[in-house]
Amino acid sequence: MTDTTTEPVYQTEALIAEDIDAYLDQHQHKTMLRFITCGSVDDGKSTLIGRLLYDSKMIFEDQLDALQADSKKVGTQGQEIDFALLVDGLAAEREQGITIDVAYRFFNTEKRKFIVADCPGHEQYTRNMVTGASTADLAVILVDARKGVLVQTRRHSYLCHLIGIRNVVLAVNKMDLIGYDQARYDAIVADYAAFAKSIGIEAFTAMPISGFKGDNITTRSASTPWYDGPTLVDHLETVEVLSSVDADKPFRLPVQWVNRPDLDFRGFAGLVAGGIVKPGDAVRVLPSGKTSTVTRIVTLDGDLDKAVAGQSVTLTFADEIDCSRGNVIAAADHPPQAADQFEATLVWMADDAMIPGRAYWLKLATQTVSATVQAPKYVVNVNTMEHLAAKTLDLNAIGVAEIATDKPLVFEPYAENRTLGGFILIDKLTNATVAAGMIHFSLRRAQNVHWQPSDVTRADHAGLKNQTPRVLWFTGLSGAGKSTIANEVEKRLNIMNRHTFLLDGDNVRHGLNKDLGFTEADRIENIRRVGEVAKLMCDAGLIVLTAFISPFRAEREMVRKMLPEGEFVEIHVDTPLEVAEARDVKGLYKKARAGQLKNFTGIDSPYEPPLSPEIRVNTSEMTAEEAAEYIIRQLMPLK
Structure with missing residues (x-):
């Protein structure tokens, strides 16, 4: 008698293997959305992220057991879970019930992968919020339904818009605590809409939610029959990512390092910050202005026919031209600017106030130069959008100032390219990051004033x-x-x-x-x-x-x-x-x-x-x- 008991088992394992391969392939090709949650203190940001992790099955059993035990310790009654504890990892955060540092979490659904940053709500930690927002494609602005739009709601909304986030979700949270009152919800949305228009936010998506109860997070809530919009997860899965680095823009690649594994190979490695490049394309190296042609696009997995924004590659040239870290490789017929004087918006992130005239290190993409900041033209009152006179910038202040560098900086306005328009300032003595900045434009005198050479040296x-x-x-x-x-x-x-x-x-x-x-x-x-x-x-x-x-x-x-x-x-x-x-x-x-x-x-x-x-x-x-x-x-x- 022939033993056939292994046959079905073999087929089942094969099918399982195929399913796993299909799943991994599907997972690998999912799009990625980076978003942040922000707003005022105790608006429920950490709770919302904890709920997203819980509902997307991204919590292991031992984590769930620990979460339930911790929830009891901090006073959560019954079988309810304090989802904020999943994100607030610092002991100080748990003790105070607030978020201090930026917490990054990863989760995925069937349609998309996500990296979410939970940003602190306290004004003193605004600098942490700027860090979290700098790489985000979308912002979820939370508002406590009991309190409405607050100062930090305005501040964070202004910063998100300033940093270039164009996808904004207004999540009116804790609707369960106001009995799911539609009139209160509509009033908050109208209040926020007026403010959003004043700072240039052209559109946003509003939704009533409860991070604690799960209303309108992953499934539509029966408690809000008057709301016919998407759930939060539906919106996150389908929203179009409006990135500042896309294939429709001119090619840009800040050079990270010169790749010389042997004497026969010399390439220039970096992350494509905009556009598309193909072998045969004419490119220009800035700030020198030297030109050449791309011969190869090299990666660890082999040569590519083209590279697009967001890919890390090594380019080789047809000519031996000078190119090193800090240079920018760009489309030959559409290069970025190079200048040594700019107007920029600064978000001051240091406890000590800015000192006009002091030299700081300015780091933009792979370029590092010495820079001095003049006294601000004005600072912005985020509540009224007034431009106020100021002699310096204090912690968390937002102002516009002129900056001069000791040598030309290759850049583009931040509104056109985040990578080549955003920078940080670093204290030369302590190496602490003191400010984040966004370039508006170069000053005319930067182009009009040139060094006049003389024959007597x-x-x-x-x-x-x-x-x-x-x-x-x-x-x-x-x-x-x-x-x-x-x-x-x-x-x-x-x-x-x-x-x-x-x-x-x-x-x-x-x-x-x-x-x-x-x-x-x-x-x-x-x-x-x-x-x-x-x-x-x-x-x-x-x-x-x-x-x-x-x-x-x-x-x-x-x-x-x-x-x-x-x-x-x-x-x-x-x-x-x-x-x-x-x-x-x-x-x-x-x-x-x-x-x-x-x-x-x-x-x-x-x-x-x-x-x-x-x-x-x-x-x-x-x-x-x-x-x-x-x-x-x-x-x-x-x-």
Whole structure:
């Protein structure tokens, strides 16, 4: 007798394998939607996401058991589940019942995959919300049906629109707590519609929901028979994603790195930020403007016939042209702009206020440049949309300002391309991200003002004087002896037939900087101007001595970056505060101690000593003459 018991089993396993393969193939080709939930405190954002995870069967049994146990601990009665606990992972969040950090969660349905960011509602965590919104295609703005449209509802809606999110869902939550009152719902929608129109939101989808009860989340609720729109999940599954990087726009690829696995291959890797590219297409490398033709589109899985926005690829060129990280490869006949001055909207994300004139790192796509921000043109009142005057930007402030960079930046307006129009500012000392920004346009002077070359070069000026230009930057507290020592050093250099010029802190405030005070912003501008003058004098071949308190490391480093390597010599006149104050030649310390002189360095304004100066002298240990002799010896041989 033939045993056929294995036959059906084999066929069943084969069918199961086919089903699994079909499912995986279908899952792999699902579209992805990134969205955020935002709104005011306790509007139910975390609960809504927890409900979505629960209803989409994205919770394991052990997670469900833990969730039920945690729900009892935090006071949820009966068999109800506190879905917010699925998302609020930080202990501080659970203890306070609020969201602090941005929580990202993944789930999927039969039609689409989703990445959702749960953004905090407190105003102090607005910066976290901006982070979550920066990559989103859709925003779910939640409103507590009992409270209506609040300040944070407006703030988050404004930020979502500003960042470029064009798909907006107004989810009027907690309808169960108002008895599913249609009149209250209609009033909230009308209130929000008026505000949305004022900030430029042309359309939004409103729906009444209850994240806790599940009304109109995945299935239509019998409690809202007057609502005939889609459920939230239906809308998320079918909404058209309006991305700023799509195939209809000109080709753009910021270069992430140069791919050189061997001597025979040289390609340029990056994420396509817009458009389509094919082998044979003519491309231009910015900012140099060099052109070539694409020969191959290389990926780990083999060469492609074309690459579209959102794909990471490596391009090879027909010609050996200079191209490196930070460059942008673009369609040859439709390149982006390159400029060094812009108008931009900034969302300030640091606890310390913005300091106009201070240099920050600006990071846009793969480009990193040094940038200074001018005082804001205005800040935006998100409640009234008024433009208010301001001298700086505080935490969570939104303002418009002009930005200047130390070299041309390849960009497009943020409204046209998020990747090439959005940037962050980074504090140079702490490496903390202090702001997110969106470029509007380049300033006309960026295109109209060009560097005029001259036939007599910098080297010619220095050669005529038979010396290497330098900036001898004396820094230290008031009364440390900077001016006295700098004067002694210049006298010795003069005897040695060196061509010099001394810029003294007090002297330049009689003319060049007479309009500046002693606030932190004015001190920064004071040093920026002096640095520019010192640079011009170095171009003329001079040895420039500067005697300035220059209290901030960032500004001293800014001047160093203006000059060729080796030409900036930082000299720290390292005199202790008590010694400098005991001298008090000008009586300034006495006035500062009496409160008659504000923003005085060492008393009520900080001094940041150099971490590794080229030369250090201490006038409590040596005379000014001895210090000058020591400095000259350190500079020798003086070419």
